[in-house]
Amino acid sequence: MDENNQMSDKNKKDWVKPTITPLRSGLLNKFGKSQNVGWVEDIDGIPITGLIEKYKSPLFVVSEKRLRSNFQRINRAFTSRYPHVLFGWSYKTNYLGAVCNVLHQEGAWAEVVSEFEYHKARSLGVPGHCILFNGPFKNRTILEQAVKEDAHIHVDHLDELFALEEIAQAANKKVDITIRLNFDTGYTEPWSRFGFNVESGQAMDVAWRIHSSENLNLTGLHSHIGTFVLEPKAYSNQVRIMCGFMDEIERRTGSIIKYIDIGGGFASLNALQSIYLPPEQVVPSIEQYAEAVCDTLLELTHEREARGVQRPVLVLETGRAIVDDAEVLISSVFANKRLPDGRRAVVMDAGVNLLFTSFWYNHSATPTRFLSGKPEETVLYGPLCMNIDVMRNSVMLPPLDVGDALVFGSVGAYNNTQWMQFIEYRPNVVMVQKDKIVSVIRKAECLEDVTSLESMPETLKIPFPNGEPDNLLSKHT
Amino acid sequence: MVDSEQTGVTSSSIPSAESLRRLAISESGFVFDPTSGHHFTVNETGLVLLRHLQQNQDLSSILNAVTQEYNVSHRDLERDVLEFLSLLREFVGEQ
Ligand SMILES: Cc1ncc(COP(=O)(O)O)c(C=O)c1O
Numbered sequence: 001m002d003e004n005n006q007m008s009d010k011n012k013k014d015w016v017k018p019t020i021t022p023l024r025s026g027l028l029n030k031f032g033k034s035q036n037v038g039w040v041e042d043i044d045g046i047p048i049t050g051l052i053e054k055y056k057s058p059l060f061v062v063s064e065k066r067l068r069s070n071f072q073r074i075n076r077a078f079t080s081r082y083p084h085v086l087f088g089w090s091y092k093t094n095y096l097g098a099v100c101n102v103l104h105q106e107g108a109w110a111e112v113v114s115e116f117e118y119h120k121a122r123s124l125g126v127p128g129h130c131i132l133f134n135g136p137f138k139n140r141t142i143l144e145q146a147v148k149e150d151a152h153i154h155v156d157h158l159d160e161l162f163a164l165e166e167i168a169q170a171a172n173k174k175v176d177i178t179i180r181l182n183f184d185t186g187y188t189e190p191w192s193r194f195g196f197n198v199e200s201g202q203a204m205d206v207a208w209r210i211h212s213s214e215n216l217n218l219t220g221l222h223s224h225i226g227t228f229v230l231e232p233k234a235y236s237n238q239v240r241i242m243c244g245f246m247d248e249i250e251r252r253t254g255s256i257i258k259y260i261d262i263g264g265g266f267a268s269l270n271a272l273q274s275i276y277l278p279p280e281q282v283v284p285s286i287e288q289y290a291e292a293v294c295d296t297l298l299e300l301t302h303e304r305e306a307r308g309v310q311r312p313v314l315v316l317e318t319g320r321a322i323v324d325d326a327e328v329l330i331s332s333v334f335a336n337k338r339l340p341d342g343r344r345a346v347v348m349d350a351g352v353n354l355l356f357t358s359f360w361y362n363h364s365a366t367p368t369r370f371l372s373g374k375p376e377e378t379v380l381y382g383p384l385c386m387n388i389d390v391m392r393n394s395v396m397l398p399p400l401d402v403g404d405a406l407v408f409g410s411v412g413a414y415n416n417t418q419w420m421q422f423i424e425y426r427p428n429v430v431m432v433q434k435d436k437i438v439s440v441i442r443k444a445e446c447l448e449d450v451t452s453l454e455s456m457p458e459t460l461k462i463p464f465p466n467g468e469p470d471n472l473l474s475k476h477t
Numbered sequence: 478m479v480d481s482e483q484t485g486v487t488s489s490s491i492p493s494a495e496s497l498r499r500l501a502i503s504e505s506g507f508v509f510d511p512t513s514g515h516h517f518t519v520n521e522t523g524l525v526l527l528r529h530l531q532q533n534q535d536l537s538s539i540l541n542a543v544t545q546e547y548n549v550s551h552r553d554l555e556r557d558v559l560e561f562l563s564l565l566r567e568f569v570g571e572q
Binding site (some may be wrong): 009012013014015016017019020021022023210303336342373374401402 | 515516517518519520521522523525526527545546547548549553554556557558561563564565567568
């Protein structure tokens, strides 16, 4: 038995870590409102202690219920305001198969940006015609497959356009394509490295070029104005510019645009490090985004019906706002430290290797039991021997014991895709499903998983071919 | 395994009994150090440790006394006390 777990004696008092708190009169709390440290004991009714016991710490936990209800709320926000709405699940945001299939079951198509993501969508059973294919780097082989399978290709540059034309010609097909646009909404930094520029006339030139092609048909417009966009008006402007461009193309070339894809970028309830106010105060509701998009779109497509042309389908590639708060990372305290400047520090068993987004978010870190003791400024470090491995630079927490778990909130977006096998193995990811069923959706890695792709040249098979080196240290006195 | 009685804690890491006895400590854990001018609060267990330290600078006997009174392993207590002492040194002035 662990020497720590001595039998507790009912006649003795409970021990709480001793603390010293300096009193600085008149000094404002620099962390904004004093944090009311609550705690969470379960995830969708499953006790966290049980999860750790069975699946070990650290552990990612996805709530299927939350994922579905997030999707349904966003879907409702748009479909109740505009008649034709389609979601493409942004694979790069989280491409764990179980996550993708929950969203496909809810009706989302796949939005992919690479050969790998295309293969992944197909392997999950998504047909080519339910794939939106974005990105600046689609190799020839995957482009050919996408054409063959009637995927919706969003062209990023002229070289891709010419390649597509050749492929369509060879297949003797007329292929419907979409072009990616970039422009200035006045709110976000224009992502001008992607697609064709509207203001300079480049996009119009491309539309003409496509119009003159025997094998290509321009039927869609796409743009993505940024990520974690906090201003709904940016989307009204985006829709206004895209509709203006749609009208111009249709008037001048006679093409008919079937869909307008506005990309992703709605903010999730997460705290950007650069923003002082809590996310509850700065992140617009999904309904505010939907209103900004749909009101403008309804207004600007209103005369189409008079022309006998349907309003375009509105395509959304919302990523983080759907998945971020449907997943948490449970991580446990491995050691306590005191830094030379007096701050308390904690070494956790998960770091930036798993929680890549802690580079730009202050993820909430919630205890899993009632912690007595005064909250104190604390640094949360990860397990890596790297100075950059900081989960939270400053968080107010009462004293924690070794083994205490913290729940890092809103980690569903861009972590299970951007995490890295660096120094540590990657842990289990589980999904809490209906009827309190817990399913492992990605197994913890083992040595085999990490080394199975390596191979050893014959001459390097043995580390010490001439026998073990002298044990210099044991002889040294 | 190190014998827990020989904790390796030397008394040099403890502020002197003299400077600790100078502290004005209220029952609620409010502490004022007339030498450094610092004031701070300690929680209940911090208060227990401070009171012990004012009387007695022998750490192993303090550890033993506290484990009689509280549910805590020797190892955890030792770590907490060491941490507490390093903070205490920041707040309590020697003269
Ligand atoms: C083309 C495209 N669509 C969708 C997304 C998803 O964005 P978000 O997760 O911010 O909603 C991105 C992210 O960068 C993107 O580049």
